[in-house]
Amino acid sequence: NDYIKLTAICAISIVLDLFIFIDISNPPAWDQGYHLSNLFKMYNIISNDNINLSIKLDEILNVTDNYRGPLTYFLSSLKLFFINNSYKVAYISNHLFNIICIVSIFELGKIIKDSKTGLWASIFFTFSPLIIKERTNFLIDLSLTSFTILYILVLTKWYLSKKEIIIYSFLSGINLALIFLTKPTGIVVFIIPTIILFLQK
Secondary structure, eight states, X not given: OHHHHHHHHHHHHHHHHHHHHHTOOSOOOXXXXXXXXXXXXHHHHHHOTTSOHHHXXXXXXXXXXXXXXXXXXXXXXXXXXXXXXXXXXXXXXXXXXXXXXXXXXXXXXXXXXOHHHXXXXXXXXXXXXXXXXXXXXXXXXXXXXXXXXXXXXXXXXXXXXXXXXXXXXXXXXXXXXXXXXXXXGGGHHHHHHHHHHHHXX
């Protein structure tokens, strides 16, 4: 089963990253420190039971007041509740986005050629030194990459689909929102291809 193989790829990448995390002792660099502080800020907001829901939602959206959106911090902070509130868990939370990348790349490869192509593409992506470096740092690049690849998958399926146009247009809208909430400037790249695809359909 292809998805058992994808699960194995994800599991091996987590084990590999854990070995890298063992040697983490130095304080994070400026960018990583900024994003980690926003992550723990998000965690503190969500875990605070002394503020009402409307104020909490407002504070969640205002965790960052620049071009970096709050979605990465929100999704990563959820793992801190279930495992442990620590730096290593914050780094491991990148695997949520890694899984999105792996599955999306596999599906794209299967659409373009076959499932074997998709599996090999997922392997090359997962164990690329650049991606390993991104996974073992806490930045918003991997989360933006994951939603970008997912969006390309949705657009590809929409383009090739003869039916269910409404479903794919709905999914593409949700995906654009995810990209916007991760990094608002990220949607600029997809405005023109989305318009062209919509006009073709």
